[in-house]
Amino acid sequence: MTLSFKGHGSEGQTEATGLPRDLTRLVASAIDSASSELRRLNLEIWNNPEVRFKEERACKLLSEWFEAQGWTVKTGVYGIATAFEARFSVAPGERTVCYNAEYDALPELGHACGHNLIATSTIASAVGASAAMKELQIPGTVVVMGTPAEETGGGKYIMANHGAWKDCSVVLMTHAMPDFSTPRIVTKASWKFRAKFYGKAAHAAAAPWDGKNACDAIVMAYNGLGLLRQQIQKTESIQSVILEAGKAPNIIPDYAEGNFSLRAFDSPALERLRTRVIPIFEGAAAATGCTVELFWDALYEDVVTNLTLADRYTKYMINDLGLKRENILDPLDQSSKGNQNGSSDFGNCSYIQPGIQALFSINATDMPHTPSFQKAAGTDYAHEEALRAGKANALIGLDVLLDEEFYKQVKSEWVEAMKERGRAVEE
Numbered sequence: 163m164t165l166s167f168k169g170h171g172s173e174g175q176t177e178a179t180g181l182p183r184d185l186t187r188l189v190a191s192a193i194d195s196a197s198s199e200l201r202r203l204n205l206e207i208w209n210n211p212e213v214r215f216k217e218e219r220a221c222k223l224l225s226e227w228f229e230a231q232g233w234t235v236k237t238g239v240y241g242i243a244t245a246f247e248a249r250f251s252v253a254p255g256e257r258t259v260c261y262n263a264e265y266d267a268l269p270e271l272g273h274a275c276g277h278n279l280i281a282t283s284t285i286a287s288a289v290g291a292s293a294a295m296k297e298l299q300i301p302g303t304v305v306v307m308g309t310p311a312e313e314t315g316g317g318k319y320i321m322a323n324h325g326a327w328k329d330c331s332v333v334l335m336t337h338a339m340p341d342f343s344t345p346r347i348v349t350k351a352s353w354k355f356r357a358k359f360y361g362k363a364a365h366a367a368a369a370p371w372d373g374k375n376a377c378d379a380i381v382m383a384y385n386g387l388g389l390l391r392q393q394i395q396k397t398e399s400i401q402s403v404i405l406e407a408g409k410a411p412n413i414i415p416d417y418a419e420g421n422f423s424l425r426a427f428d429s430p431a432l433e434r435l436r437t438r439v440i441p442i443f444e445g446a447a448a449a450t451g452c453t454v455e456l457f458w459d460a461l462y463e464d465v466v467t468n469l470t471l472a473d474r475y476t477k478y479m480i481n482d483l484g485l486k487r488e489n490i491l492d493p494l495d496q497s498s499k500g501n502q503n504g505s506s507d508f509g510n511c512s513y514i515q516p517g518i519q520a521l522f523s524i525n526a527t528d529m530p531h532t533p534s535f536q537k538a539a540g541t542d543y544a545h546e547e548a549l550r551a552g553k554a555n556a557l558i559g560l561d562v563l564l565d566e567e568f569y570k571q572v573k574s575e576w577v578e579a580m581k582e583r584g585r586a587v588e589e
């Protein structure tokens with residue numbers, strides 16, 4: 163559909179990025195007007211860090227705030243008590259734009275990953291997009307998804323398994339970084355699991371032949387993984403810790419347990435690695451006469467960045483939101499800054515719908531998960547940058563609602579990306 167706006171293409175302006183300049187200004191000024199209110203919410207979260215699945219205060223704060231703005235809010239959604247969903251619409255439309263808000267902190271370190279800023283930028287996007295929808299009666303829906311337990315626990319994995327994001331057209335969010343900005347986060351697919359070996363206890367000196375040694379089994383598995391490590395891709399990694407492997411040397415251990423972590427370039431590569439790892443555990447169990455059980459944690463898929471959305475985000479940043487070209491990395495930049503080795507459960511969203519998780523610099527001197535990043539995440543500077551990122555996401559969200567051709571491009575890029583990864587999706 164098309165809507166017309168006053169001032170479109172007038173006043174001899176340079177060409178607008180996507181939306182007409184009147185509309186980008188309206189969005190930016192709505193967000194700027196809400197800045198001090200958003201700063202209050204930001205600091206409330208930053209000052210009261212809550213770890214995974216315990217984010218009661220942040221969930222209450224944000225869900226009540228959206229309710230007060232007239233949004234339709236539900237808490238305890240998609241399998242998690244501290245998750246929420248807030249929806250806004252002024253007229254029915256075909257497309258739904260989702261913004262994810264994270265708000266979990268790290269044990270001991272507080273908001274050292276800056277998830278208070280993710281919440282802030284997402285609320286900013288919600289404020290900007292809804293102001294434009296109200297003003298121009300733009301059809302469609304904006305959803306804010308409160309997504310707990312990113313650090314560990316795979317909140318979005320759980321929510322996705324309960325049907326979250328199925329009715330969305332795109333999913334957008336941000337993350338703070340120490341000293342660079344880019345619309346494209348590069349993460350690895352990651353899967354942790356626990357192995358439990360069950361053997362048979364026996365007197366180690368009097369009747370060792372009666373025993374089945376679970377300690378031996380886990381050591382064999384540990385060593386098997388070490389040998390496999392020689393034959394895996396440079397982009398893959400395997401980490402292991404043995405947690406328990408017996409109590410006393412005069413008893414054959416009947417139980418052993420360890421935690422293991424696999425990472426790979428993307429989800430299909432991770433699945434291939436997993437199929438090489440499982441027989442190592444089965445083999446170790448068979449060789450020792452033990453049995454083994456593997457308990458798979460939340461899968462963190464790699465983030466598939468939608469370059470059509472990323473490109474539009476960059477253009478808004480440079481043309482409309484005052485960021486200098488040299489201060490935002492090209493989405494295809496392959497420098498070390500552009501290639502992070504961590505994982506994000508946003509990857510799971512990016513396999514359900516097209517999306518981006520844009521990164522913005524907060525001028526921190528150290529990486530996330532450090533005390534200095536925690537400090538930087540509470541500054542005015544970081545707040546302003548969260549708003550700027552939130553503005554860009556508000557604008558690309560409105561592009562999705564308003565511009566059918568643009569959305570078709572976004573969607574077809576994503577369908578291709580999923581086909582390349584062997585995932586069947588609805589076109």
Ligand SMILES: [Zn+2]
Nearest residue numbers: 275313530531
């Ligand atoms: Zn983190």
Ligand SMILES: [Zn+2]
Nearest residue numbers: 275276277337
């Ligand atoms: Zn984080």
